[in-house]
Amino acid sequence: MVRFENVGLRYGSGPEILRSIDFHLPEGSFHFLTGPSGAGKSSLLKLIYLALRPTRGRIALFGRDVQAMPRDELTTLRRRIGIVFQNFRLLDHFTAVDNVALPLRIKGAKRKEIEGHVGELLAWVGLGGQAEAYPPTMSDGEKQRVAIARAVIGRPSVLLADEPTGNIDPEQGIRILHLFEELNKLGTTVLIATHDQSLVSRYKHHPVLRLERGELKRIGPTRTVSARGRARAEP
Amino acid sequence: MNWRRTAVPFERERSERYLPLVVGLMVFLAALALTVAFALDGAMERWRVDLKDTVTVQLPTGGPATAGAAAGQRVEAALALLRATPGIERATLLPVGEVERLLEPWLGRAQLGLPLPTVIDVVRVAGAPFDRADLAQRLQAVAPGAIVEDHGEWLMRLVKLAAAVQAIAMAVVVLVGAAAAIIVVFATRAGLAVHRNTIEVLHLIGAHDDYIAKEFQTHALWLGVRGALYGIGLAALALALLGSGLADLELLPWLTFAPDLRALLALALLPVATAMIAMATARVTVVRALRRMP
Numbered sequence: 001m002v003r004f005e006n007v008g009l010r011y012g013s014g015p016e017i018l019r020s021i022d023f024h025l026p027e028g029s030f031h032f033l034t035g036p037s038g039a040g041k042s043s044l045l046k047l048i049y050l051a052l053r054p055t056r057g058r059i060a061l062f063g064r065d066v067q068a069m070p071r072d073e074l075t076t077l078r079r080r081i082g083i084v085f086q087n088f089r090l091l092d093h094f095t096a097v098d099n100v101a102l103p104l105r106i107k108g109a110k111r112k113e114i115e116g117h118v119g120e121l122l123a124w125v126g127l128g129g130q131a132e133a134y135p136p137t138m139s140d141g142e143k144q145r146v147a148i149a150r151a152v153i154g155r156p157s158v159l160l161a162d163e164p165t166g167n168i169d170p171e172q173g174i175r176i177l178h179l180f181e182e183l184n185k186l187g188t189t190v191l192i193a194t195h196d197q198s199l200v201s202r203y204k205h206h207p208v209l210r211l212e213r214g215e216l217k218r219i220g221p222t223r224t225v226s227a228r229g230r231a232r233a234e235p
Numbered sequence: 236m237n238w239r240r241t242a243v244p245f246e247r248e249r250s251e252r253y254l255p256l257v258v259g260l261m262v263f264l265a266a267l268a269l270t271v272a273f274a275l276d277g278a279m280e281r282w283r284v285d286l287k288d289t290v291t292v293q294l295p296t297g298g299p300a301t302a303g304a305a306a307g308q309r310v311e312a313a314l315a316l317l318r319a320t321p322g323i324e325r326a327t328l329l330p331v332g333e334v335e336r337l338l339e340p341w342l343g344r345a346q347l348g349l350p351l352p353t354v355i356d357v358v359r360v361a362g363a364p365f366d367r368a369d370l371a372q373r374l375q376a377v378a379p380g381a382i383v384e385d386h387g388e389w390l391m392r393l394v395k396l397a398a399a400v401q402a403i404a405m406a407v408v409v410l411v412g413a414a415a416a417i418i419v420v421f422a423t424r425a426g427l428a429v430h431r432n433t434i435e436v437l438h439l440i441g442a443h444d445d446y447i448a449k450e451f452q453t454h455a456l457w458l459g460v461r462g463a464l465y466g467i468g469l470a471a472l473a474l475a476l477l478g479s480g481l482a483d484l485e486l487l488p489w490l491t492f493a494p495d496l497r498a499l500l501a502l503a504l505l506p507v508a509t510a511m512i513a514m515a516t517a518r519v520t521v522v523r524a525l526r527r528m529p
Contacts, residue, residue, distance in 0.1 A: 053529050079441035089436045093244040097236050106442045
């Protein structure tokens with residue numbers, strides 16, 4: 001699903017902030033990406049969601065080498081990746097429902113289809129009554145749930161979340177992790193970047209990728225939860 | 236769900252508030268230049284038709300030949316020679332009242348007591364060969380002091396001058412269009428900078444360049460339409476005032492700012508062209524900027 005081989009990344013002529021990264025996220029897996037602040041977690045996520053191109057190495061998404069792909073085709077891959085950004089990145093002039101509907105509007109989905117899905121999804125994240133609220137009037141927990149709904153409305157194959165519990169209280173964090181697990185059970189490959197070790201410990205049944213000073217130091221438990229909820233060995 | 240709201244929040248952008256006014260000013264200048272070009276076109280056409288095959292013979296006053304019966308004989312002799320000359324279709328003595336009417340705008344009514352020359356209006360056979368010098372020499376023999384003015388000569392100079400002014404007017408239209416496009420480029424770049432975060436989000440959640448470009452180009456289209464309507468409205472007002480002022484003065488009877496069908500069509504197309512330029516420029520600017528994204 002997601003494969004990195006000897007990937008390196010540097011910004012401009014600066015030092016390499018990611019060095020010789022090798023890993024594979026199998027389909028239907030659930031991983032945590034941990035490490036201290038500044039370790040390169042967000043940069044690694046950006047490489048996966050194609051906001052950055054690596055300076056060396058090879059990245060393959062859904063079995064396709066992204067370096068060799070024409071720019072226009074990258075959009076097709078991006079549509080298969082749901083992203084929950086660290087600071088939500090919702091459009092403040094859009095209501096919750098409009099924010100969630102945006103990926104479908106971009107895809108050119110029909111109005112009736114969009115309205116049905118969006119209402120359903122907002123109810124699923126517990127924001128059925130907040131559909132017409134604007135992000136500036138919402139709490140961080142509510143914004144996070146809108147961001148999650150927006151990330152999954154297009155039924156992505158891979159869901160990436162950058163510090164999804166960073167700005168919210170522990171109770172909200174657990175609720176959001178529960179949503180991610182539910183999505184994973186439906187077959188979505190999930191990668192959550194967090195520096196919150198207590199969160200990782202709480203969900204220790206999921207494997208962990210640990211980044212330290214730009215290097216992938218450790219790959220955690222070797223069991224993943226498959227699409228059917230069955231434990232399997234990671235290749 | 237609000238389906239009309241664009242993903243890029245243009246309504247929050249204050250930097251481009253004055254863009255329609257600037258575009259309006261450009262359209263106003265272009266409309267004036269276009270009108271001048273068409274007015275000159277019409278005038279040149281009229282000159283060609285009215286003056287191409289005409290010659291004026293002047294018999295100045297002063298001297299013994301211009302007094303009393305001698306004056307009448309001089310005029311009759313000149314008319315007879317002209318009418319007998321091959322290639323001349325008609326030679327008509329211009330009444331004194333008509334000469335006064337022609338000179339009145341330039342000299343004023345008070346000055347019309349001055350001695351006026353006798354003027355003979357000569358119409359040549361279209362396309363027939365004409366030797367002005369030979370005619371002038373033969374006229375000197377029967378009507379000393381006669382001056383032959385071939386309109387064709389100065390008409391050519393006038394037409395060349397008018398054509399040059401017309402070319403300048405059209406160049407002004409093109410330059411104004413280019414200036415409008417440059418303004419749109421800078422406004423669009425400012426918009427791209429202001430909305431960078433939104434554009435990045437759209438890009439990352441799967442928007443094609445075309446989707447983002449459409450938002451900008453549609454916005455630019457409406458700004459262009461607004462600006463063009465301001466400009467064309469202002470130009471219509473200015474031309475109406477100018478036209479009525481010229482009509483009152485009767486100074487340049489050959490130059491009219493009442494637009495003909497071609498001019499009206501060109502003026503009607505000006506807002507459309509402006510809006511299209513704004514839209515196309517915005518699209519190209521956005522697409523080029525987006526191509527720099529991964």
